[in-house]
Amino acid sequence: MPQTDEELKTEITSLIVETSGGVVTGAQVVDESANLLEKGFSSLSFLQLIDALETRYGIYIDLEGDTRFLGRVSSIVTFLREQHVD
Numbered sequence: 001m002p003q004t005d006e007e008l009k010t011e012i013t014s015l016i017v018e019t020s021g022g023v024v025t026g027a028q029v030v031d032e033s034a035n036l037l038e039k040g041f042s043s044l045s046f047l048q049l050i051d052a053l054e055t056r057y058g059i060y061i062d063l064e065g066d067t068r069f070l071g072r073v074s075s076i077v078t079f080l081r082e083q084h085v086d
Contacts, residue, residue, distance in 0.1 A: 002086035003086060005077055005081075008077050008080065008085075009030075009073050009074070009077055011056075012053075012073050012076050012077065013026050013029045013030060013073055014026075015049060015052045015053065015056070016029045016036065016041070016049060016073070017029060018052070019045050019048040019049040019052055020036075020040075020041055020042075020045045021045065023040045023041065023042070023045070024036060024039050024040060024041055024045075029073060030073065032072045032073065032074060035071030035072055036070070036071050036072070037071060046067075046070060049070065050063070050067075050070070053076070053080075057080055057083070057085045058085075059080070059083045059085065
């Protein structure tokens with residue numbers, strides 16, 4: 001059965017907290033008033049997040065392309081839906 005957007009948001013939030021090494025909390029992640037970079041998410045954390053998303057969802061994220069969607073959970077969900085992740 002396909003995941004709801006809320007279930008996907010919960011999974012992605014956990015991945016972000018994990019890949020940040022605790023720098024970013026779950027509460028900070030779900031607060032979309034600022035992007036992850038503004039909240040202290042490092043470039044290494046972004047690379048780890050990309051790897052985690054690619055591994056978990058079987059997708060490819062082009063680092064040469066527009067990766068601004070990685071800054072907020074809602075835009076990551078939108079990207080995953082565009083990649084036909086259920």
